[in-house]
Amino acid sequence: MKEIIAEIIAIGDEILFGQITNTNVQFISSQLDTIGISTISQVAVSDLGSEITKALDYALLRADIVLITGGLGPTKDDLTKYTLANYFDSELEINNEALAHITNLVESRGRQMNELNRLQALQPVKATYIKNEVGTAPAMWFQTTEGKVVIAMPGVPFEMKYLMENSLIPKIKETFTSKPIVHYYVKTIGIAESTLAIKIEDWENSLPSNVKLAYLPSYGQVRLRLTSVADESQEVTYSLLEAKVKEILPTIGKYIYHLGTDIEFEQIIAQRLITNNLTLGLAESCTGGALASLFTAMAGSSQYFIGGTIPYHPSLKVSFLGVNQSTLDTYGVVSEETAIEMASGAAKNMNANIGIATTGVAGPTTGEYGKGVGTVCIGLWINGNTYAQTFNLMNVRETNIRLACIMALNMLRIKMDELKLV
Amino acid sequence: MKEIIAEIIAIGDEILFGQITNTNVQFISSQLDTIGISTISQVAVSDLGSEITKALDYALLRADIVLITGGLGPTKDDLTKYTLANYFDSELEINNEALAHITNLVESRGRQMNELNRLQALQPVKATYIKNEVGTAPAMWFQTTEGKVVIAMPGVPFEMKYLMENSLIPKIKETFTSKPIVHYYVKTIGIAESTLAIKIEDWENSLPSNVKLAYLPSYGQVRLRLTSVADESQEVTYSLLEAKVKEILPTIGKYIYHLGTDIEFEQIIAQRLITNNLTLGLAESCTGGALASLFTAMAGSSQYFIGGTIPYHPSLKVSFLGVNQSTLDTYGVVSEETAIEMASGAAKNMNANIGIATTGVAGPTTGEYGKGVGTVCIGLWINGNTYAQTFNLMNVRETNIRLACIMALNMLRIKMDELKLV
Numbered sequence: 135m136k137e138i139i140a141e142i143i144a145i146g147d148e149i150l151f152g153q154i155t156n157t158n159v160q161f162i163s164s165q166l167d168t169i170g171i172s173t174i175s176q177v178a179v180s181d182l183g184s185e186i187t188k189a190l191d192y193a194l195l196r197a198d199i200v201l202i203t204g205g206l207g208p209t210k211d212d213l214t215k216y217t218l219a220n221y222f223d224s225e226l227e228i229n230n231e232a233l234a235h236i237t238n239l240v241e242s243r244g245r246q247m248n249e250l251n252r253l254q255a256l257q258p259v260k261a262t263y264i265k266n267e268v269g270t271a272p273a274m275w276f277q278t279t280e281g282k283v284v285i286a287m288p289g290v291p292f293e294m295k296y297l298m299e300n301s302l303i304p305k306i307k308e309t310f311t312s313k314p315i316v317h318y319y320v321k322t323i324g325i326a327e328s329t330l331a332i333k334i335e336d337w338e339n340s341l342p343s344n345v346k347l348a349y350l351p352s353y354g355q356v357r358l359r360l361t362s363v364a365d366e367s368q369e370v371t372y373s374l375l376e377a378k379v380k381e382i383l384p385t386i387g388k389y390i391y392h393l394g395t396d397i398e399f400e401q402i403i404a405q406r407l408i409t410n411n412l413t414l415g416l417a418e419s420c421t422g423g424a425l426a427s428l429f430t431a432m433a434g435s436s437q438y439f440i441g442g443t444i445p446y447h448p449s450l451k452v453s454f455l456g457v458n459q460s461t462l463d464t465y466g467v468v469s470e471e472t473a474i475e476m477a478s479g480a481a482k483n484m485n486a487n488i489g490i491a492t493t494g495v496a497g498p499t500t501g502e503y504g505k506g507v508g509t510v511c512i513g514l515w516i517n518g519n520t521y522a523q524t525f526n527l528m529n530v531r532e533t534n535i536r537l538a539c540i541m542a543l544n545m546l547r548i549k550m551d552e553l554k555l556v
Numbered sequence: 557m558k559e560i561i562a563e564i565i566a567i568g569d570e571i572l573f574g575q576i577t578n579t580n581v582q583f584i585s586s587q588l589d590t591i592g593i594s595t596i597s598q599v600a601v602s603d604l605g606s607e608i609t610k611a612l613d614y615a616l617l618r619a620d621i622v623l624i625t626g627g628l629g630p631t632k633d634d635l636t637k638y639t640l641a642n643y644f645d646s647e648l649e650i651n652n653e654a655l656a657h658i659t660n661l662v663e664s665r666g667r668q669m670n671e672l673n674r675l676q677a678l679q680p681v682k683a684t685y686i687k688n689e690v691g692t693a694p695a696m697w698f699q700t701t702e703g704k705v706v707i708a709m710p711g712v713p714f715e716m717k718y719l720m721e722n723s724l725i726p727k728i729k730e731t732f733t734s735k736p737i738v739h740y741y742v743k744t745i746g747i748a749e750s751t752l753a754i755k756i757e758d759w760e761n762s763l764p765s766n767v768k769l770a771y772l773p774s775y776g777q778v779r780l781r782l783t784s785v786a787d788e789s790q791e792v793t794y795s796l797l798e799a800k801v802k803e804i805l806p807t808i809g810k811y812i813y814h815l816g817t818d819i820e821f822e823q824i825i826a827q828r829l830i831t832n833n834l835t836l837g838l839a840e841s842c843t844g845g846a847l848a849s850l851f852t853a854m855a856g857s858s859q860y861f862i863g864g865t866i867p868y869h870p871s872l873k874v875s876f877l878g879v880n881q882s883t884l885d886t887y888g889v890v891s892e893e894t895a896i897e898m899a900s901g902a903a904k905n906m907n908a909n910i911g912i913a914t915t916g917v918a919g920p921t922t923g924e925y926g927k928g929v930g931t932v933c934i935g936l937w938i939n940g941n942t943y944a945q946t947f948n949l950m951n952v953r954e955t956n957i958r959l960a961c962i963m964a965l966n967m968l969r970i971k972m973d974e975l976k977l978v
Contacts, residue, residue: 147768148770148772148781149582149598150585150594150595150596150597150598151585151589151595151737151739151783152581152582152583152584152585152588152589153586153772153781153818154582154772154774155579155582156577156578156581156582156598159578159600160574160575160576160578162574163571163572163573163574164573164575165574166574167573167574172572173572173574174572174601174602174607175572175599175600175607176571176572176578176600177597177598177599177600178581178597178598178599179596179597180596181770185596185597189597207749208749208753209750209771210753210760210769211769211770211771243748245748245751248754249754250750250754251750270750292955315573317573326665326667327629327630328630328631328670328672328673328676328692329667331630331631331632331672338632346569346633347632347633348569348570348603349631349633350570350575350576351629351712352576359570359575361569361573396575418845421852422848422849422851422852422853423840423845423846423849423864424845424849424852424853425845426844426845426866427845427846427849429844430843430844430845430866430868430918430957431844431954431957433919433920433921433953436868436869440868440869440872441865441866441868441869441872441876442845442864442865442866442868443863443865443866443876444838444845444852444863444864444865444866445863446852446857446861446862446863446864447858447862447863447906450862450863450906453905454863454865454876454905483875483876484872485871497855498855528690528714530714531853533714535852535853
């Protein structure tokens with residue numbers, strides 16, 4: 135079984151002007167990874183036919199599968215379909231199945247079919263038509279004479295995702311067989327990347343040559359990722375990686391908050407809240423709703439998430455959360471004392487088992503609270519026990535908000551450990 | 557003055573496994589765009605020396621500037637520096653300025669210098685050292701014999717951003733001169749891409765050949781982007797694009813919410829709130845803090861944003877916002893009646909001029925409220941006037957949350973227009 139290699143080409147001037155984040159390529163690579171297909175390169179090019187052709191030529195030199203997104207819309211700047219028809223020397227014809235689906239979709243939205251909608255049913259006859267259930271631009275599947283595959287998908291993220299998950303990944307799996315790629319994660323927090331690397335240097339040097347180790351630092355955390363191709367089964371390889379990781383637990387165990395999968399911190403906390411039948415109320419001043427968003431973005435959050443308050447104006451800390459005005463006056467809005475009163479007010483007013491509060495100076499200016507940019511106080515209330523901690527973060531607003539969320543989750547994790555709420 | 561072309565290479569297996577979103581390339585391209593440098597391609601490759609070299613070879617065939625991010629960390633999987641030293645046939649030596657800075661930074665964080673920190677001061681002697689004020693990995697600037705430039709930066713986003721803004725963009729501007737690229741945006745909402753394209757077809761065909769038009773659809777909106785290289789001054793080109801856009805205002809004016817810059821919807825609203833001296837309070841059920849996050853992510857939001865509540869549990873709609881239990885019982889949690897009471901409760905309890913409320917079924921399951929996934933009711937309270945609207949959105953949770961935020965902002969915009977709060 136030979137390794138199957140993919141290359142991804144994203145098309146669109148908006149990517150090259152830096153006007154949008156190209157989230158599509160990440161999604162496509164992650165989907166391919168789950169079925170053992172490695173992405174050798176992700177490329178973004180402009181929506182000129184010549185650039186698309188050049189990128190495709192280069193990709194087909196080394197990849198077995200080329201996945202293209204973008205440029206399948208109905209307007210004049212959408213050239214992917216015509217470029218591919220030309221590349222594969224294929225006529226274009228109205229595909230009746232596509233036309234019926236597009237008509238149906240347009241009319242269900244209470245609109246009339248127009249000529250541009252109709253043109254979206256024009257398909258290269260050499261391509262297999264892949265129905266787009268959630269949009270008007272179909273996907274296309276070309277096979278080269280060498281058995282390579284070129285897939286074109288629309289660039290609208292939710293359409294591309296739907297097509298990948300429901301049609302293309304299954305069809306790729308039917309067409310190619312590949313050994314699974316196995317990842318094992320060691321998620322750490324509170325230790326610098328270089329310190330971590332030195333602590334586990336001997337162990338790293340002892341890793342077998344078919345195990346690749348990567349250090350992935352982000353927002354106060356370092357993830358270690360061990361990767362190996364599964365020569366036998368996925369389970370056997372996973373167990374081998376797990377056994378290898380066991381060797382470093384005595385050395386770095388206290389920094390580890392999760393082993394195995396790469397799930398997000400908030401998912402770990404959510405799972406633990408559900409397991410322990412605990413509920414959560416938030417009081418977010420400096421994080422301004424970002425922490426609530428992390429939880430509410432996950433399906434099923436209403437199982438444990440009661441609600442939140444964002445008392446941006448100091449008076450709301452009093453009126454919504456029952457913080458004492460004298461606490462604000464004596465210790466300041468950004469203080470551990472205020473954070474604790476906010477957290478307990480959140481828990482009590484929402485009848486939750488746990489309250490988390492953030493108050494701080496996200497930046498870029500220090501504001502009126504007399505503390506420096508990056509000063510963040512986090513308060514916790516867990517079934518009547520209270521905790522607070524002050525952090526000195528960075529000087530970039532966005533980073534401070536992200537970091538404050540992570541620090542809040544981590545404080546909760548540590549205290550739940552101490553209280554044996556695992 | 558010839559056009560200056562850049563190519564960006566992002567290095568890291570985590571990108572190719574689909575484990576992180578590559579936001580760095582977007583930032584770099586957008587920065588280059590502001591100084592008139594076009595990105596011809598963005599490429600992501602693995603952290604193998606051979607892949608980096610191949611990508612660099614290919615990039616230097618056509619680009620004047622190659623910007624590389626990633627692989628400059630202290631660990632064994634960081635190979636960029638060594639690969640570049642080899643590529644440019646350069647010795648590596650400890651750079652004393654770098655060493656002093658790294659020592660200072662590490663010790664200021666209360667840690668001891670270790671061997672890996674020290675190795676970060678090892679620099680290719682043929683490269684110009686670019687100090688990284690906010691991290692331990694310096695950037696590097698190589699000049700080829702043909703006058704091309706290769707820049708390597710760390711992949712940590714806030715370090716890369718700091719280096720681009722403070723050191724590299726100024727140095728690139730000194731080294732290359734390029735005609736500015738001018739963009740002019742027409743931001744529309746409430747009209748489908750194909751309908752829009754048909755309405756302005758004649759106008760599109762009449763555009764001069766040096767003006768490129770793009771359609772950028774996203775979350776209920778379509779942005780039109782006109783792009784032209786400034787042959788004379790930036791102002792002259794901007795005025796030409798503006799005059800051209802004036803021609804379509806009679807046709808599509810009612811769908812346009814902003815002309816000129818590409819600023820985000822929430823920035824437009826924030827600006828209008830400040831101009832009109834209005835304050836805002838939120839009550840977010842189905843958006844779960846996402847709308848508050850949009851506002852609080854912007855510096856200066858405390859000028860108009862009083863606060864928010866996230867009454868996830870229905871009882872909080874009563875206790876925090878004063879919604880009548882009978883309203884919930886009669887009309888349901890997801891109803892226009894509830895949305896209006898939430899909005900007025902938010903405004904009144906926070907003493908704000910405007911209250912916005914969201915309540916709906918984000919998905920993926922319908923939950924207990926008897927409405928289908930994607931049903932979202934938005935309520936508005938503006939100085940005593942109330943409005944509500946029901947939207948039938950999509951079936952994807954993340955998309956529904958994003959769309960509900962956009963719909964809320966748009967409702968506010970329309971009502972502010974009607975009330976002449978422009």
